[in-house]
Amino acid sequence: MSSSTVRARRALALGPGLAVLGVILALVAFLSITLGSRDIGLSDVLRALAGLDGDGSIEHTVTVDMRVPRTLLGVLVGAALGVAGAVLQGVTRNPLADTGIMGVNSGAAAFVVLAITVLGVRGVGVYIWFAFAGAILATLLVYAIASLGREGATPVKLALAGAAVTAGMGSLTTGIVMTNVDALNELRFWQVGSLAGRYAPILTGVAPFLVIGLVASLACGRALNGLALGEDTARGLGQRVGLTRAAAFAIVAVLAGAATAACGPIVFVGLVVPHLARFICGPDYRWILPYSMLLSPIVLLLADIVGRVVARPGELQVGVVLGVLGAPVFIGIVRYGRLSEA
Amino acid sequence: MRIWRPIVAAAALSLTLAACGSTDTPETTPTSAGPWQFTDGSGEVVKADKTPTRIIAHAGEAAALMSFGIKPVGVYADESVKTDPNLKGLDLTGIEILGEEWGKIDVEKAASLRPDLIVGDYWPAEKAHSGLEEGVDEKSKKLKELAPVVGVSQGKSIVDLAEGYEALAKSLGAKVDAPEIAASKKKFEDAVTAFKAAVATKPNLTVLAMSPADDKVYVANPEFAPELLDFQKWGLKVVNPDKPDPGFPYWENLSWENADKYQPDLILWDGRSYTDTANAEWGKKQPTWFAIKAAKANAVVSWPAYWLHTYGHFAAELDKLTTAIKAADENVGS
Known part of the structure; x- marks a missing residue:
């Protein structure tokens, strides 16, 4: 059997697999609307969704005004983090790359506290825009620093620049919150990654960026495949390596920036899901990207559902759940699953 | 940490x-x-x-x-x-x-x-x-x-x-028996008497001490709040939450979906975040805040949370509470 037949066979199975994932995601999203820290019967949920129960009831408010936007945000943010992680791992050829090491989280946090202390900004709806700006700026800064010198932004220089910017932004944030209790209080809400307390305005605010970034990412598959062969080979194949890298970074900045701005830093999804996708589809980024796009929101929403039902009448933030459940899973992957190099 | x-x-x-x-x-x-x-x-x-x-x-x-x-x-x-x-x-x-x-x-x-x-x-x-x-x-x-x-x-x-x-x-x-100190103590005793009298006229009034935050609503546990224990001692029905956070028993944490778990007649609002417009702002920001009937009716008053040390401060805070209790409707939450 020639290798091209294997590839064709695989592609034959991967297409329907994607459809199956789509159905699973829809089911999980439905679960995320029906389950929560408040006990609401399925029939009440369905009536609320159909708009049959009038506006006044608390069941309607919780279902339509809280759980629906929360679920949609979970889908978009999950997809964005997974894809951003996959693109970043591909472009840096670093299997441990996630958006955190590109300075996204630290940049967003630094701008949130600056907005609070210097500009007196209050309220999540306003400061997510500062978080977004901070995330983008930090990523650009990392890219610019790494691009200095002859070889351009090589993976090693990117990792070093990322670490430096993260450290710098981190000290700025710490310096401010140590002397400003208000900033600390506001930051606390934002700094534990969570889907709670985000309603329609935040969803509609970040959705356009996330959708554009996700669509654009799907066009990167072939270029990332080329980079995976090594830069010289990619160049030999006629690829414009610098351009690919810049475009990939722009996509990561928009996706991770908007996701982090809306929900705070959510780790793990962007790091691990691309490995899961790679485990299923092999090294072809034309499949890894869409698989990451569907697998990540499934993981994120499931973790969020767990967080909402285990601590009633309160909730656990999804960031905490992912940390607790995610660490052993990650160790398992590394230990038994052969962590495939990007 | x-x-x-x-x-x-x-x-x-x-x-x-x-x-x-x-x-x-x-x-x-x-x-x-x-x-x-x-x-x-x-x-x-x-x-x-x-x-x-x-x-x-x-x-x-x-x-x-x-x-x-x-x-x-x-x-x-x-x-x-x-x-x-x-x-x-x-x-x-x-x-x-x-x-x-x-x-x-x-x-x-x-x-x-x-x-x-x-x-x-x-x-x-x-x-x-x-x-x-x-x-x-x-x-x-x-x-x-x-x-x-x-x-x-x-x-x-x-x-x-x-x-x-x-x-x-x-x-x-x-x-300690200087006249201005005696006066301050007298003021405090008068404030307690007035508070008890106001509470006595509203036997069915229940209050809940709360602190809303962006990600959840905190409900205070009187067991760990000496001023709330004082209020209870003087007859005010401060609701005891039934599931305080085991790791941090000062509060029970409610997700915003469960904000209406308790229906008090008057909300004692954490004084560290209380402002005159706070109730309206939270009603606008959180879809379920006004599912608490007392919040909807704007029955809220500042609660001197965890800081009181002196007769003078306590007297001043008690006077505010007494006014709010007098104005409260004991059937809001029912």
């Missing part, structure tokens, strides 16, 4: 209360130049050859001593002395400010004041005095090496606390 401590569920943890109640009332000796002794909240009897005169005190404790005319030489606070409710309106000229953040005290500056007494509340649950608790900078904790540390135990009642500091002030030479 340490950085969280002062703010986790609001400064509660740092400024406040402790589990076991203290029944020990501090004893005093007749005042003169000395020898001096005082029974600390921990039960230990602290002695000195001479009555201390150069005192360094934690913010609320300083306010308590100053209300009896004892002026400390230095003060350490948990926040800016401009916003600390204990110090508001007090003349701090001539007093060195040694710290304006929880857990951070300038011990070098403190040493230069040559103190002969450090005053901070004693926390039975943490077995430490204010400023020396777990989580405080190790450097700051050296404060205790400068002079003996005494304080009244944080327990089950603000009245115990106020009386304890009255006794301490007396041992330090304050004339």
Whole structure:
């Protein structure tokens, strides 16, 4: 059997697999609307969704005004983090790359506290825009620093620049919150990654960026495949390596920036899901990207559902759940699953 | 993690209360130049050859001593002395400010004041005095090496606390029967009488102490809030939440989906975040806040959460509550 037949066979199975994932995601999203820290019967949920129960009831408010936007945000943010992680791992050829090491989280946090202390900004709806700006700026800064010198932004220089910017932004944030209790209080809400307390305005605010970034990412598959062969080979194949890298970074900045701005830093999804996708589809980024796009929101929403039902009448933030459940899973992957190099 | 401590569920943890109640009332000796002794909240009897005169005190404790005319030489606070409710309106000229953040005290500056007494509340649950608790900078904790540390135990009642500091002030030479002090005490007693009378006219009124936050709603557990225990003692039905956070029992945490779990007739709103427009703002921001009928009816009043130390402050806060109770409708939540 020639290798091209294997590839064709695989592609034959991967297409329907994607459809199956789509159905699973829809089911999980439905679960995320029906389950929560408040006990609401399925029939009440369905009536609320159909708009049959009038506006006044608390069941309607919780279902339509809280759980629906929360679920949609979970889908978009999950997809964005997974894809951003996959693109970043591909472009840096670093299997441990996630958006955190590109300075996204630290940049967003630094701008949130600056907005609070210097500009007196209050309220999540306003400061997510500062978080977004901070995330983008930090990523650009990392890219610019790494691009200095002859070889351009090589993976090693990117990792070093990322670490430096993260450290710098981190000290700025710490310096401010140590002397400003208000900033600390506001930051606390934002700094534990969570889907709670985000309603329609935040969803509609970040959705356009996330959708554009996700669509654009799907066009990167072939270029990332080329980079995976090594830069010289990619160049030999006629690829414009610098351009690919810049475009990939722009996509990561928009996706991770908007996701982090809306929900705070959510780790793990962007790091691990691309490995899961790679485990299923092999090294072809034309499949890894869409698989990451569907697998990540499934993981994120499931973790969020767990967080909402285990601590009633309160909730656990999804960031905490992912940390607790995610660490052993990650160790398992590394230990038994052969962590495939990007 | 340490950085969280002062703010986790609001400064509660740092400024406040402790589990076991203290029944020990501090004893005093007749005042003169000395020898001096005082029974600390921990039960230990602290002695000195001479009555201390150069005192360094934690913010609320300083306010308590100053209300009896004892002026400390230095003060350490948990926040800016401009916003600390204990110090508001007090003349701090001539007093060195040694710290304006929880857990951070300038011990070098403190040493230069040559103190002969450090005053901070004693926390039975943490077995430490204010400023020396777990989580405080190790450097700051050296404060205790400068002079003996005494304080009244944080327990089950603000009245115990106020009386304890009255006794301490007396041992330090304050004339606690001076007319303005007597007047302040009288004012407090009148405020309690008025509060009890107002509560008696509304036998069905229930209140809930709350602190809404962006990610959840906190419901206070009176067991760990001495002023709420005082209110209960005086007849007010402060709801006891049924599932306080086991790791941090000062509060029960409600997700916003469950914000309407309790339906009180009046909301006591954490004074650290209360403003006149806060209720309307939260109603706009959180879809379920107005599912609490009392919030919808704007039946909210500021609650002096976890900071009171003096008769004067307590009297002023009680008067506000009495007004709100008089105006409250005891059927809002039913």
